[in-house]
Structures are given as structure tokens and as C-alpha cells.
Amino acid sequence: MDVKSIKEEKAEVEIWQYVFGFTPMAVVKCAIELEIADAVESRGGAVSLPDLASAVACSPSALGRIMRYLTHRGFFELHESTNQYSNTPLSLLILKSGANSLAPLLVMEASPTMLAPWHGLGARASRDGSSGFKAAHGEEIWEFGSQNPAQSKLFNDGMASHARRAVSEIVERYGGVFEGIGSLVDVGGGDGTALRCIVEACPWIRGINYDLPHVVSAAQQRQGVEHVAGDMFEHVPKADAAFIMWVLHDWSDDECVQILTKCREAVPKEPGKVIIAEAVIFEGEEDKYRDVKLALGVAMLSHTDKGKEIGLLKSGIS
Numbered sequence: 001m002d003v004k005s006i007k008e009e010k011a012e013v014e015i016w017q018y019v020f021g022f023t024p025m026a027v028v029k030c031a032i033e034l035e036i037a038d039a040v041e042s043r044g045g046a047v048s049l050p051d052l053a054s055a056v057a058c059s060p061s062a063l064g065r066i067m068r069y070l071t072h073r074g075f076f077e078l079h080e081s082t083n084q085y086s087n088t089p090l091s092l093l094i095l096k097s098g099a100n101s102l103a104p105l106l107v108m109e110a111s112p113t114m115l116a117p118w119h120g121l122g123a124r125a126s127r128d129g130s131s132g133f134k135a136a137h138g139e140e141i142w143e144f145g146s147q148n149p150a151q152s153k154l155f156n157d158g159m160a161s162h163a164r165r166a167v168s169e170i171v172e173r174y175g176g177v178f179e180g181i182g183s184l185v186d187v188g189g190g191d192g193t194a195l196r197c198i199v200e201a202c203p204w205i206r207g208i209n210y211d212l213p214h215v216v217s218a219a220q221q222r223q224g225v226e227h228v229a230g231d232m233f234e235h236v237p238k239a240d241a242a243f244i245m246w247v248l249h250d251w252s253d254d255e256c257v258q259i260l261t262k263c264r265e266a267v268p269k270e271p272g273k274v275i276i277a278e279a280v281i282f283e284g285e286e287d288k289y290r291d292v293k294l295a296l297g298v299a300m301l302s303h304t305d306k307g308k309e310i311g312l313l314k315s316g317i318s
């Protein structure tokens, strides 16, 4: 009889995670849509299955299977003594209206429009020059957004939920970078959430949120932030400094040079700064976000024409 190696045994189990790889995303999206975490919170933080089922209008049998899966994955806790569910740090991140929630980003990534390019990843990898998004939808993501306001809102809401968290981290770690800046233009700033958070933390800054016309025309007015519509390849509004977050990863190296040249032209020599926020994949270093960064790297391959995440080797940029 064959004796399987430990590696083979591990592989036999691990492969099933890929066979059912879509399940975690689908079940968490379902929990967001049903507002399960919110229902637990609004019922004092502990709720039985029958009460939860009636709160979210589900059959106890269906919800029981969903909760069993989510509890197993760390989203909720079932207390044996009371038979009640409570939230966990993980489920609190999918509250509908939590300031720290990433629910909008997950709902965006799980939307049929954003999932479609993933199905063409093989074809995308074996050709050159055209994005998986265009292959799936007939146009690039930003043109598609200009024709589909609902999808554009889904995308911008998703990015905004992430921007809130990212800016708080940036201000905490690198807040000094915003000192001495009177005005700041956020290039490709989406709905202005990142800039609003920067201005809240650094109230001496006057913010200019710069994005495509269909994005800024749908954005809410925010105190301390002026929305300006335009094309960053043509022009960037003048300011003391420019901020550019998760924009360069959408473009080729040549296009990045064009965008950065426009940023450079927009800021004065003193105290002129162009502040870039991007994910960086540090090769050969321990990083708890490595999985996410590598996934984002493949997302750029599948969703953009020539975008990529930056890989930093000890010997230079890859």
C-alpha cells in the first residue's frame, strides 16, 4: 500500500479550498446583504438563531447553515451556554454602516461586473495589450463606469471604504508629510473620501479632489474639499502638493511618467511634493499582507490594460 507523504496529504486537503474557493466571498457577501452583523449589534450584541432569522427575514434552516459556515470562519461566535451568536472583530468589519467597514469593497469585488474579467484570466495572460475588463465588457473600466452610474457608484463606494482606513493609517504613520502644505490636490481621488479624511486630520489643508467628470459629478460635497473634474493625462490643478493613491497601479510605466509629469507641473518647487500611496510587494520579506498584495497584483493583470503592483526586490524595482 502507498504511504502518502505529509506534503501529499496536505495537498489532498488543500485542493478543496480551491474547488470551493468562491464560497467564502459569496457567503460573506450574503451576510452583508442580510445585514447579519448589524442585526446582532442592534439586538444588544447577543441573539439566538430563531430571533436572528426573524430579524433578517430568513428561514432558520437556511440561516443556520450560513451561520455555521461563518462561525467556522471566525465571523461570529456561538456561545454554547446561551445558544446565542455574538459579533467578532471580523464580523464587525462587515457592518453596513461601520466607519471601519470593508463591506462596500467586498460587495464591489464580488459584483458580476468585477468578477467577469477573472473568468478570462487565462485568455488575458496569453495575449498582450488588452485588458480582461475590456474583453468582458467591451470597454475599459473607466469608460464603462461613465456609462454605468450604478457600477461606478459601487466601485467608488468600495474604494472609499478602503480609503478611510488607509488614510487613518497614513496619517498615523507618516502624518509629518502633510505639515506645511496649504493646499493638496488628490489626483484620481474618487469621491473625495481620502481627501476629506486628510483634511479632517490636518484642518490647515485646503483639499482639491480631482477625478473624471462622471466621478466628481456624482460625489457628495465635503467640507474643506473642492471637487474638480478633468483628465490627469491633460492637466492637474495647481496646489502646494499632490497626493495620488492607487492610481499609478492602473497604468503602464510610460503612462505613469505622463501622470507624474502633470503632477510635477502642478506643484511649486517649495514646498512642492508628490505623495504616492501604493501597495508594494517586498520580495523575500515577511509580510502579513503578502497574499492580498499578490492577489491585487493579479487583479491588476485581469482588470487593467497594463497596470501592475510594484514589486521591490533587494536589487531594485521589478
Ligand SMILES: C[S@@+](CC[C@H](N)C(=O)[O-])C[C@H]1O[C@@H](n2cnc3c(N)ncnc32)[C@H](O)[C@@H]1O
Binding pocket: 142, 159, 160, 163, 187, 188, 189, 190, 191, 194, 210, 211, 212, 215, 230, 231, 232, 233, 244, 245, 246, 247, 250
Ligand atoms: C483605483 S481608483 C483610486 C481612487 C482613490 N484614489 C482611492 O484610493 O480610493 C482610480 C481612480 O482614478 C480615476 N481616474 C481614471 N482615469 C483618470 C483620468 N484620466 N483622470 C483623472 N482620474 C482618473 C478613476 O476614476 C478612479 O477614481
Ligand SMILES: O=c1cc(-c2ccc(O)cc2)oc2c(O)c(O)ccc12
Binding pocket: 109, 114, 141, 162, 246, 249, 250, 296, 299, 303, 304
Ligand atoms: O478590483 C480592484 C481593486 C482595487 C483595489 C482594491 C484594494 C486596494 O487597497 C486598492 C485597490 O483597485 C482596482 C483598480 O484600480 C482597477 O483599475 C480595477 C480593479 C480594482
